[in-house]
Amino acid sequence: MLPDLEPEALVVLLERMIVARRFEEELIELAGDRDIGHFHVYIGQESTGIPALSLLEQGDLSFTNHRNHGHLIARGAEPGPMYAEILGRATGYCRGKGGTLHLASAEHGFPTTSSVTSGCIPLAVGAGLGLQRLGSDRVSVCLVGDGALEEGAWHESANIAAMERLPVVFLCENNSLEALGQRAGEYPSSTMAASDLTELASVFGIESVAIDGLDTRAAHQTMTEAVHRARSGGGPTFIEARTVRWPGNRPIWPELATGKTDLSMAWDASLIRPEHAIWHREQDGLLGFVRELLDSGCVTSDAALGLDKRATERVREGLAFALDSPYPEPEEALEHVFAPRGD
Amino acid sequence: MTKTIRYIDAISSVLRQELERDDDVFILGEDVSYGGPFGATAGLSASFGPTRVIDTPISEGAVMGLAVGAALSGRRPIVEVMFADFVTLAMDQLVNHAAKIRYMTDGQLSVPMTIRVQGGVGGGFGAQHSQSLEAWFLHVPGLKVVAPSSVKDAAGLLVAAIRDDDPVVYLEHRGLYWTKGLGASDETPTPIGTAAVVRSGSDVTVVAVSRMVGVAVSAAEKLAEDDIDVEVLDLRSVAPIDWATIDESVRRTRRLVVVHEAVVTGGLGAELVAGVHATAFEALISPAVRVGAPSTPVPASPFLECLYAPDTDDVIAAVLETLHER
Amino acid sequence: MVVTAPAQSGPEDLEMMWRIRAFEEKASELFARGKISGLLHLAIGQEATAVGVCGALQPTDRVFSGHRPHGHAIAKGAETGRLFAELAGRRTGYCGGKGGSMHLAAPEVGFVTATGIVAGNLPLALGAALSSKCRGESDVAVAFFGDGAAQTGLFHECLNLASLWQLPVVLVCENNGFAEFSPLSAHTVVERLADHADTYGIPTETIDGNDLTVVRPAAAAAIDRARNGGGPSFLECLTHRLRGHYEGDPTLKRGAAARDEAKDPIQRFTRFLHDAARSAELEGIEVRVRAEVEQAAEEALAAPWPERDDLLTNVVAQP
Amino acid sequence: MPRMLYAEAVVEVLRRSVEGDDRVHLMGQYFLGLTPHRTMVGDLYRQYPDRVYFPPIAELGYVGAGIGAAIAGLRPIVDCATASFTFQAFAQILNEAANIHYMSGGQTSVPMVIHYNHGVRGGGAAQHSHSPQAMMWNTPGLEIVTPSNPADLIGLVLTAVASDNPTIWVDHVRLFDIEGEVPENIEPIPFGRASIPREGTDLTIFASSWMVRRSLEASELLASEGISVEVVDPRTLVPLDEEAILRSVAKTGRLLVVDECHLRCGVGAEIAATVAEHAYGDLLAPIRRLATLDVPVPFSPPLEQYVEPTTAKILAAARSVTGVQSGA
DSSP states (O other): OOOSOOHHHHHHHHHHHHHHHHHHHHHHHHHHHSOOOOOOOOTTOHHHHHHHHHTOOTTOEEEOOSSOHHHHHHTTOOHHHHHHHHTTOTTSTTTTSSTGGGOOBGGGTBOOOOOSTTTHHHHHHHHHHHHHHTTOOOOEEEEEEGGGGGSHHHHHHHHHHHHTTOSEEEEEEEOOTTOTTOOTTOOSOTTOOOSOHHHHHHTTTOEEEEEETTOHHHHHHHHHHHHHHHHTTOOOEEEEEEOOOOGGGOSSSOOOTTOSOOGGGGTOGGGOOGGGHHIIIIIOHHHHHHHHHHHHTSSOHHHHHHHHHHHHHHHHHHHHHHHHSOOOOGGGGGTTSSOOOOO | OOOEEEHHHHHHHHHHHHHHHOTTEEEEETTGGGTTTTSTTTTHHHHHOTTTEEEOOSOHHHHHHHHHHHHHTTOEEEEEESSGGGGGGGHHIIIIIITTHHHHTTTSOOOOOEEEEEEOSOSSOOTTSOOOOHHHHHTSTTOEEEOOOSHHHHHHHHHHHHHSSSOEEEEEEGGGTTOEEEOOSSOOOOOTTOOEEEEOOSSEEEEEOTTHHHHHHHHHHHHHTTTOOEEEEEOOEEESOOHHHHHHHHHHHOOEEEEEEEESTTSHHHHHHHHHHHHHTTTOSSOOEEEEEOSSOOOSSHHHHHHHSOOHHHHHHHHHHHHSOO | OOOOOOOOOOHHHHHHHHHHHHHHHHHHHHHHTTSSOSOOOOOTTOHHHHHHHHTTSOTTSEEEEOSSOHHHHHHTTOOHHHHHHHHTTOTTSTTTTSSOGGGOOBGGGTEEEEOSSTTTHHHHHHHHHHHHHHHTOOOOEEEEEEGGGGGSHHHHHHHHHHHHTTOSEEEEEEEOSEETTEEGGGTOSOSOTHHHHHHTTOOEEEEETTOHHHHHHHHHHHHHHHHTTOOOEEEEEEOOOSSOSSTTOTTOOOOGGGGOGGGOHHHHHHHHHHHTTOHHHHTTHHHHHHHHHHHHHHHHHHSOOOOGGGGGTTSSOOO | OOEEEHHHHHHHHHHHHHHHOTTEEEEOSOTTTTSGGGHHHHHHHHHOGGGEEOOOSOHHHHHHHHHHHHHHTOEEEEEEEEGGGGGGGHHHIIIIIHHHHHHTTTSOOOOOEEEEEESOOSSOTTTSOOOTHHHHHTSTTOEEEOOOSHHHHHHHHHHHHHOSSOEEEEEEGGGTTOEEEOOTTOOOOOTTOOEEEEOOSSEEEEEOTHHHHHHHHHHHHHHHTTOOEEEEEOSEEESOOHHHHHHHHHHHSOEEEEEEEESTTSHHHHHHHHHHHHSGGGOSSOOEEEEEOSSOOOSSHHHHHHHSOOHHHHHHHHHHHHTOOTTO
């Protein structure tokens, strides 16, 4: 179902979802042409992250992981400096020191990105502690996958968040379905004994809820409630979004297994080829969102294609900007080990 | 009979050989039944089943400790840590348990385990997936640490590590996985604690480790064109250090350069220089020089990353410095 | 062959509890006299969990303990003399003076090792259990830990692994209500620690850990389950430590009230045996055991210090 | 000048930090370890209950929370208690705190202090006697302060608290009973400036933390044997005042490094290598390193004493470096 938002706001969400998708499709193509190192893609999870994170406000902090591109775009980060960072250019958000694994943009509420599974959890909880103690009504959002909950850092941090009733929202995007080594239909994961991930949080008395990752309304609504709870002193919330792992994610190096997304498939089922029919019909949250928008009359198919064209251009311009950008000066490698000293 | 194989294949085939040879050997790690991220354990699960090749959750601390517990019970676990940096999550189990239990119990217990750790720069993986941490491990009494640079030693040191009665940290460099060389046909272990003279020379001793051995050799070859005769030692074993071989070489050449990819400050090179100075002070005729990474985290930008790790030119410059001292 | 753990307890268990009590009281005295150095954590008041669980184990079952390990070691069959010698840093100690109180090890009786790191022993026990399981052996592994350990990440990782792989391990949480110096409520909002294990589908029981007649059958059931392929169990023993976190603790405030006899497992079990008309069998136990412990301490203190050459041995295997 | 105990100085600097900046919060309760002094911190905690957080036994979680809080705008001082417990928090200290400023290209800072008590303290055995500062040194991005007396402690920690970088504050429980003069209005001491608590001409001893006290004690005795020792206390390992060390070695021609880390790849190795590289021409004798021997720290008192760098060992090493026969 569609989020309870004005049509204009829904269109903004659609645009961000398309940008996120096109951004990574271009990236995968680029990786076919040149060695840009290893990276992880967010394709298949846009219908969770974009509606959930778009509602955050200035000053809210978010701590993400190795699968971060969609999260940054959800909060308004620009394709150009993101590509530049991934390509190690001086115009990247981190001036080439972070790369895809540590893509962070403080101005968009991403102060640092850890690519150690679970690395961001204590940081997010600590940011919640800091915000609470500073008397701020801002929230800290912790973005993890299901694997991060296997780490001890989760348990230690969840306990602290619960004890102190911290303004933290844990958004766990569980993409373990058909992940590397998973048997189909196996939730939450073959390496997790808990039958329900939400119980890992509710045992601490943390408000917990599981949602369908393809349901943009659920993502938007649960996040709205969680953020409200956090801002009003009600403590942490744990949201498990059950997302589908995109076939192109397998094995570890992403490939355009389902081809470049053709938005027309949303309204013209005859374009869907049999080999990935389930993905295109039922699992691709972007196509699903477009279908719902068409059904509700928020957009027409022409308008959707127009948005797509604009988004694709923005992404391509961003890529061109990044490719044209210079590498950092060599001596920059020695900068920013330490913040400037006052003395 | 020997044939040319890749470094990673040497690791795979030793793992298979040791699983076959000894029922107590087993492998633990994330996604190991699928081969792990670089394929070192590919196919082993099919041959040996899920009790010998065990997939674990992403729980480095518990998995490391669990291997220690299994080792205490007489088995020989091989733990795969996907990236060296993730050892930080298991540091307490490694330092406070694996390394010390034999000593704390005065030899009542043994911890025969191998910790396979993949690390090093390359591929733009950034600060949290590229570190070389051998100095930390060298600093921990009770651990043995090996870092093969050649295909032959990749096999020989892994055999030695698995059969050793103590915890051995086996450091694999990502950048060496696809290098080729002559593999050993049999299962000859490379003794832990022995360095190798990979190039004999009389003017300067260059001690290198892991991927830097190849860099040092190519620097030596270039320097040879100018009649500078460089001896290159492959340390192979970071702990214990083969002081005898180093001492013999330095007393002959009277000059020392140490090359590693890790950060210079507090690195393995510090120990080597300090050690040589203590024992062969009078033999040295110019200051030792350390070549390594600067004191910064590893940058992600491929451009900066290339500058970060030492290369042939850095080694040449260091050798020349020892020859033209002040 | 499947061994069934004894679910009943008798005078020999009372004797074992007195042995632990006498040992720790003597250790406390020696510490105060400066004969034992370092950190000494006593478990006076918690004897029923040690004896209740270890008394249901077979000699080859493996026990892993934490920083409060004396009772577990003794209950598993370690000799008090060699334990005293270890606490006093003597050559005749189990670890030749290299381990001390927190790192006791008597693997010959199945007390594999203790660790000074909170929760550090949990994965070790899991590893032993994994080893048994993969080899098709019937040995069970036991980890003893306190309530403070339940807030560590390792605890969580280990619950997951124990359940995921259905390991033959019994996780015994001695919940004495205090993690080091703080009450449990200052450490977690979770009131029943066994709830954590429930989350992972591990069978749990929360019991009165000061009542040996309750601990023993619960332990026996858990141990039998592990031995028969039923996987892990979590036993939360509510108990009461009658001393501070460590000997010499300047913040100790747990005075007379804490010494409430009603909570003392030895008094309780004594009453139980009296009620069971076995008074005659109890006579002289305490005196005998105290004398034995006294003698053991004396011999330990007369033992030689380690030699300097001992210092450098057993860092790695001797060639 | 008023005198105070080192332990009192710890409380004093915590008090001044809390009073001086609303953003300073204390996390942890073992700043004074398990020593009898630890009740002194209690008064401070009672005075500022809202500025103190007592975490569960969850070093990975709460040290990480300190990092996150620093990112969000607090300036936490986080206590890890015994140095050995930092190993449980290595993933957050060394993989997050140390890297964040760099990885973000300077966008994000981590203004926090991480405190621990290191070293052989008597009966701590293998798991409670660590000195992990060499490992921390090998990881760029952390500042490391190693005070050796009450005045330096206050001045250095004031700087650490004001610093925008993650700073490791290294204490030693054996220092807590040391008394020293503390100026009334003590100023922050800039990082990277060594102090020379004793000047001399025959031998330079480099020592930090508790080892400064032992080296000074030994120097006193050596003076009576006619050996004039200069003691260099770096005060901060990162940044390191290399010049002060090189200057001293240029004067004395001899170096003894006394350090409580293990020998292999310890602090001593880095200092020795630095001097070997940069002051080679000044050296009249091989550099000597004295460190905790490369075995886990044993429990038994005579064994423990045998592994740590004692005053007697400093004396012997100093005599050997200067060529004076022992027993002179």
